[in-house]
Amino acid sequence: MKKSNKYQKTILFIGFVLFILINLFPPWKAITNPPDYNESARIGYSFLLTPPHSPYGYESYVVINYLRLFMQWGILIVLTLIIFFVTGRKSKS
Numbered sequence: 001m002k003k004s005n006k007y008q009k010t011i012l013f014i015g016f017v018l019f020i021l022i023n024l025f026p027p028w029k030a031i032t033n034p035p036d037y038n039e040s041a042r043i044g045y046s047f048l049l050t051p052p053h054s055p056y057g058y059e060s061y062v063v064i065n066y067l068r069l070f071m072q073w074g075i076l077i078v079l080t081l082i083i084f085f086v087t088g089r090k091s092k093s
Contacts, residue, residue: 008088011080011084014080019076026048027045027064028062028063028064029062030056031061032059033060041056
């Protein structure tokens with residue numbers, strides 16, 4: 001197996017840092033009418049330990065938008081791997 005070059009190590013480091021930041025500031029959503037789960041609204045991003053306030057008031061609660069978070073993970077992993085392998089291929093020549 002071939003050793004990775006300095007560009008590939010940098011790409012992996014940047015990908016890892018972005019992964020940590022994505023998890024520290026996840027996307028949030030507010031859900032109202034808990035028995036029926038009728039309405040939900042994207043609130044945005046906020047620090048993990050201090051969730052944002054719901055625009056619906058006290059009749060709702062705020063949760064992490066896991067679907068969006070998992071999509072961000074997938075996009076980040078795919079882009080990091082693509083750039084990782086492209087920088088490795090360029091270093092051969």
